[in-house]
Amino acid sequence: MRFRTRLYVNLDILSDNYQKLKALVPGREILFMVKADGYGHGMIPLVNFGHNELGIKEFGVATMGEAKSLREELPGQKFEIYVFSDIHFQIESSKELLLNQRILPVISNFRDLDYVLSEKDFKYLPLILKFNTGMNRLGLSPSRLEEIINLIKSKGRKSIYHLMTHFSSASLAITNNQNQRQASVFKQIKTEFENHGLNIERSSMANSGALEQNFALEETHVRPGLMLYGPKSLIPKLREDSHWDGQIVSRLETYIISVFEVNKGDPIGYGATICPQDGVMVIIALGYGDGFSTRFEGAELEYRGHMGKVFGRVNMDMTQILFKQEALKDIRVGEKFEIWNHNQDKILNFSDQTKTIPYELFCQLTSRVPRVYGLEL
Ligand SMILES: Cc1ncc(COP(=O)(O)O)c(C=O)c1O
Known part of the structure; x- marks a missing residue:
């Protein structure tokens, strides 16, 4: 442990950043990304403060391990935890956590979707679906949309708890083809779900780069990470035009x-x-x-x-x-x-x-x- 070297985390600044963000996205819910130990700042104290002092209700982590420690360290608190990538539905200990600790897994491939819909235990698990609209990393494939919708309906599900996608290039200009294409594919996916009578309760696209450029704000939720910790995420030549003027926490x-x-x-x-x-x-x-x-x-x-x-x-x-x-x-x-x-x-x-x-x-x-x-x- 260091004797005097410190990372000082100023929670007043986190609060100011949060208020500034809310002013940028009036009426939208904020799902605060706190993976990788709150981007290195300490997930537990940040979530504790974010939930109890700022009123943030939803947090995003990458792994079941992070979700588990949030529930263990902050017992009884009512915030929701989304787990984005490292989930392992089929493993018993993961299943137990999902079911008993109110942890919300983001489904990003067909195999997991099929498994969740087929397992009796997951009958009431809220469906959170992340689509690959062009990131080509994780995400359900839009080319299987028809199959996905049919599967969901065949299992008697009537709604999607949260539909989302993630931009590959939000730190670049939002006029960039890739960003425009992803947003447009996401809209088509939403429309298809609705046309098939599936209700979408929540939806989100925007991370920091999009938010800094006032893009993809029409969904119910936004999913900022970096900007709440302070920095702009845009590439240098775009920074001057960023709508973000937060301070580093x-x-x-x-x-x-x-x-x-x-x-x-x-x-x-x-x-x-x-x-x-x-x-x-x-x-x-x-x-x-x-x-x-x-x-x-x-x-x-x-x-x-x-x-x-x-x-x-x-x-x-x-x-x-x-x-x-x-x-x-x-x-x-x-x-x-x-x-x-x-x-x-x-x-x-x-x-x-x-x-x-x-x-x-x-x-x-x-x-x-x-x-x-x-x-x-
Ligand atoms: C799915 C998802 N949403 C939102 C974010 C937040 O991104 P940012 O920190 O750029 O705001 C991330 C971070 O990588 C993510 O993976």
């Missing part, structure tokens, strides 16, 4: 554990990377053991108005950052050093430089970095 803060002057030609750290200039080397208490990857070498980070560069090989426990000589007067051992903070630009700039995405920066932080929660942190 977290701040990754580490400490300076050493500062020393270096000369051009000095070998530094593992691999003995040669210093290209005279300057100031700052060692921070963050390394790949915390999720700060060796691939971040060369990325620039700002500190008190000075630009430094991740220098040489990132270590397991620490990282060298090279500053120009003039930074020396402003840098002291023991002071805090932010990798990202609540500002959009800082994390997006870092993810652009490191060819990562904010999703990944959040998720790859290891459990060695304690998450600290609070209001106005």
Whole structure:
């Protein structure tokens, strides 16, 4: 466990982001995606706060394991949990959880649909269907729509609890053919269900990228993940036109554990990377053991108005950052050093430089970095 390095999670900001999102999608229900441990921020505290303080009623996770820990850690709470991919209907322990813990599985292939509809135990399981409208990953195939509808009707089902699809390219322009095609295929699927007398109680398409572009808002639900944690998800050239102006809920803060002057030609750290200039080397208490990857070498980070560069090989426990000589007067051992903070630009700039995405920066932080929660942190 880290001694002082922390991921501070400001729940006031989560609340502000949620209010901003609600203003973007008036009248729509929000299914908050909290998979991968709440995008690295801690699923349990976020769901607890989201449900009890913000009134969010529905949450999305990827695996039955995540759903199980939500039910175990937050017993008796009335929120709904959707599980999107890692379900295993046929396994007894999974079946038990689905039936006894009110967990909602998203069905994304014909075999699982057939199984659910044929099993007596699942007679009252709400039908949540995800269609593959062009992502070509998971999802029921629209080419089997007729067969799917007939099967559902033949088992006496009269309604679909939630019909959904997922965009492959929502971070690209919404005018993009792929996005337009997916939305149009989804509409056709909905119409077919309705034409066959099957009621659709809920439907959703939009994730962050679509929401940032005011797209696919006509369904009953939206399914945001990233934007509620703060960052815009659109590709750089579209960011300026994004409708999202949330703040980053977290701040990754580490400490300076050493500062020393270096000369051009000095070998530094593992691999003995040669210093290209005279300057100031700052060692921070963050390394790949915390999720700060060796691939971040060369990325620039700002500190008190000075630009430094991740220098040489990132270590397991620490990282060298090279500053120009003039930074020396402003840098002291023991002071805090932010990798990202609540500002959009800082994390997006870092993810652009490191060819990562904010999703990944959040998720790859290891459990060695304690998450600290609070209001106005
Ligand atoms: C099915 C589904 N819906 C919604 C989301 C949320 O996406 P985002 O974090 O881009 O808003 C995800 C995330 O990958 C997802 O898999």
